[in-house]
Amino acid sequence: MPEVDAAWEEWLSSNVVRGCSPDSMIEAMVRSGFAADAASVAVHRTLGQNSAGAASVAAVAASAASAASAASAAVAAVASTASAASAATGAARAAVAPCTYQYDAVPVARGNVIRAYDRDVRVLMRCERPQVIVFADVLSPDECGEMIERSRHRLKRSTTVNPATGQEDVIRNRTSEGIWYQRGEDPFIERLDRRIASLMNSPVENGEGLQILHYDTTGEYRPHFDYFPPDQPGSAVHTAQGGQRVATLVVYLNDVADGGETIFPDAGMSVAAMQGGAVYFRYMNGQRQLDPLSLHGGAPVLAGDKWIMTKWVRERAYG
Incomplete structure (x- = not known):
């Protein structure tokens, strides 16, 4: 089972800043192999003293748990083909919570x-x-x-x-x-x-x-x-x-x-x-x-x- 290392902490912090819901973050962590309760604790800790955020975490923990068994089977199948090194790196990037980034015009000039x-x-x-x-x-x-x-x-x-x-x-x-x-x-x-x-x-x-x-x-x-x-x-x-x-x-x-x-x-x-x-x-x-x-x-x-x-x-x- 993955651990909440520095890379995961950065991921959690970035998604909180981006306005992702606790629900989406917990579900993303579950899909990456975390137990639902461990994911809930990690998200709750990142939200800190935000009582509204903490309440949201508690509310979605049960629904995340129901997805855990199906997600763990998929994670196990993927893990069987991954090397230890790629798994360690992959854990840091595997889940991206569904927040909308608005792409505007890139400043670089057009043309070939x-x-x-x-x-x-x-x-x-x-x-x-x-x-x-x-x-x-x-x-x-x-x-x-x-x-x-x-x-x-x-x-x-x-x-x-x-x-x-x-x-x-x-x-x-x-x-x-x-x-x-x-x-x-x-x-x-x-x-x-x-x-x-x-x-x-x-x-x-x-x-x-x-x-x-x-x-x-x-x-x-x-x-x-x-x-x-x-x-x-x-x-x-x-x-x-x-x-x-x-x-x-x-x-x-x-x-x-x-x-x-x-x-x-x-x-x-x-x-x-x-x-x-x-x-x-x-x-x-x-x-x-x-x-x-x-x-x-x-x-x-x-x-x-x-x-x-x-x-x-x-x-x-x-x-």
């Missing part, structure tokens, strides 16, 4: 070729739900090589935001090394910042500094969200300046022989890591809703290594 500041960038694929765009030629091979060589000897173990404190913690779900560059810190970085801002159709000042990440063979980043969960205390530390993250661009600095794709597990989508290419995804709309289908991760590198460059964009000027 986009003039991004100083470079023509080809569009390879567009997806509407979630809003994902795959590009080619965002960086030249020489630019990719320069970015790798600049970063190689400055790498440190990557961190993630602690949801309770907002501090940066090293966790086992993210096995990479990285380095941050100040926005516009030299002419080369400034040119890339301007190109990416033009491609994403966002002001340069709304972007965080470029982050370079390196993954060795077996390195991965398990499925997660890039936005800061609004209900978690630690998020306030990061949204106080610049507001919420709204979109991400991941640029691939080298070809990966096998593995290392950017995966969107709830959308059934993956993007292969090809040098100079990139994947854009947007997860906050004009109403400040957050898209649960933006759950994504970096699949394990099965051969060779992987270098990527990431740009996160905020609601307003950052830094």
Whole structure:
């Protein structure tokens, strides 16, 4: 039976913020293998002191229990074909409660070729739900090589935001090394910042500094969200300046022989890591809703290594 680990806690918190009903969350957890009473307790705890929410949880627990036996049979059949590693990751993403995210117009320009500041960038694929765009030629091979060589000897173990404190913690779900560059810190970085801002159709000042990440063979980043969960205390530390993250661009600095794709597990989508290419995804709309289908991760590198460059964009000027 699955446990309510950090990934499930993030899922619960995100769905509460999105306005999902206790009923839908409990039923989703039951479909993923939880006992109805355990699911009810987890949802109740997440709702906290909300007495109305607690009453709703109690009211739906009985109906969720009646679905548990049928759901457990289906879960057992799936589990018999899944590896231990994929089951652990799958538990974090398996259930998405049925809340409605309103997809509005993506800000990226239309067309199959986009003039991004100083470079023509080809569009390879567009997806509407979630809003994902795959590009080619965002960086030249020489630019990719320069970015790798600049970063190689400055790498440190990557961190993630602690949801309770907002501090940066090293966790086992993210096995990479990285380095941050100040926005516009030299002419080369400034040119890339301007190109990416033009491609994403966002002001340069709304972007965080470029982050370079390196993954060795077996390195991965398990499925997660890039936005800061609004209900978690630690998020306030990061949204106080610049507001919420709204979109991400991941640029691939080298070809990966096998593995290392950017995966969107709830959308059934993956993007292969090809040098100079990139994947854009947007997860906050004009109403400040957050898209649960933006759950994504970096699949394990099965051969060779992987270098990527990431740009996160905020609601307003950052830094």
